[in-house]
Amino acid sequence: MTKEKECLNFTLLNIGHAIHNADWNWSNVSSPFTRLYWVEGGNAKIVLPDGTYNLTPCHLYLIPSFTLHSYVCDGYFSLYYIHIYEEQTDTFSILEQLNLPVEVETTDVDVQLVKRLLEINPNRELMRYDPSFYDNSQTLMKNISENAQLPYYLRIETKGILQQLFSRFLKKAELRIEVTDNRILKALRYIRKNIDKTLNINQLSSLCFLTDDHFIRLFKKEMKCTPMQYINQKKIERAQMMLIIDNLTIKEIAYNLSFDNISYFNKLFKNITGLTPGEYKKGLHI
Structure with a gap:
């Protein structure tokens, strides 16, 4: 674990x-929020980059944000679904520091x-289960704002429950990076704070x-990747x-992240996510 203060700022x-x-x-789902499932009955499968998992009753499943x-x-399947948004800041998230199990x-x-x-949290169900219907800017902002309508004590209870459920995955978590x-x-703090600017090795x-x-x-020893690989990953996540x-x-977003070459931005986006920015924006990513 890094020496940074732990950050778990979950919003339902x-x-x-x-x-x-x-x-x-649904194919090629990749969203800016984490999914948590409790399987009540039946069977289904989820295909992740590291393999296929059978979703079985009496288990919780965790899919971190930005995971394709x-x-x-192909039959009966009953589940409770929870979508969790974690506000992006210039501090380090536990989700970034750990490799978490998919299933507990x-x-x-x-x-x-x-x-x-x-x-x-009544009336927070999905109206339609097609991800392209709910995984968009209007719905995301609406869902975030819904939390402000809850009484304060229920907001605190909601965050507490989310953290308790998430904690179940921490027992078998493995450290991804340990920056000493x-x-x-x-x-790293400088990169996160200035991710919208042009960043180069000489600056850092x-x-x-x-x-x-x-x-x-030194960076590669600590982070297991080069500085530019880390910068590009964080720019594409943003x-x-x-x-x-x-x-x-797409052009405005590229320029706002200091990409002067749109073709390079498109290529980098696809290399990291598996999809072009256009496909992502149109909803084909979900």
């Missing part, structure tokens, strides 16, 4: 109970928590009072969020 977007009959089949995945359902067994307490969360060098932490190495070569070697939330063209 949706919660509901759904029963499907071979009609839960697909659903396969539920306890009686988990079931009670899910049902209580639905009870105190304060110079790299300083560089100077910030850390290192030569370019020394900085690159672009995904902007495509959902902001009413901007």
Whole structure:
């Protein structure tokens, strides 16, 4: 774990109970929010980058934001779904620091928590289950604003339940990165705070009072990737969020993230997400 303060700023977007009959089949889903499922009955599958998982009763399933995945359902399937938005800041999220398991067994307490969360957040169900219907800027902002309508004590309870359910996945979580060098932490904070600007190795190495070569070697040792790979990943994640939330063209988003070459931005976006910005914006990503 890094020395940064832990950050878990969860906001509930949706919660509901759904029963499907071979009609839960969606390809290339990738959203700026985390999905949590409690499977009540039946069977279905989820296809993730690291393999296919069978969704079985009495289990919780977690799909982090910006994770490309697909659903396969050829029969009866009953589940409770929870969509969770984590506000992006210049601090480090636990979700970024850990590799979390996809699946954990539920306890009686988990079931009670899910049902209580639905009870105190009525009318937060999805009107339609096609992701292209709800995974858009208007719906996302509407769902975020719904939380402000709750009494304060229910907002606190909602956040507490979300954190309790999420904590079930922490027991078997593995550390993804452990940044021990304060110079790299300083560089990471600078990148996050200035992700909309042009960033280069010389800027970052100077910030850390290192030569370019020394900085690159140290960054790769700590982060298991090059500085530019990390910067590009964070820029494209921000672009995904902007495509959902902001009413901007792809060209405007590219320029706002300091990409002068639109073709390069499009190529980088597809290399990282598997889809072009145009496909993402049109809803083909979901």
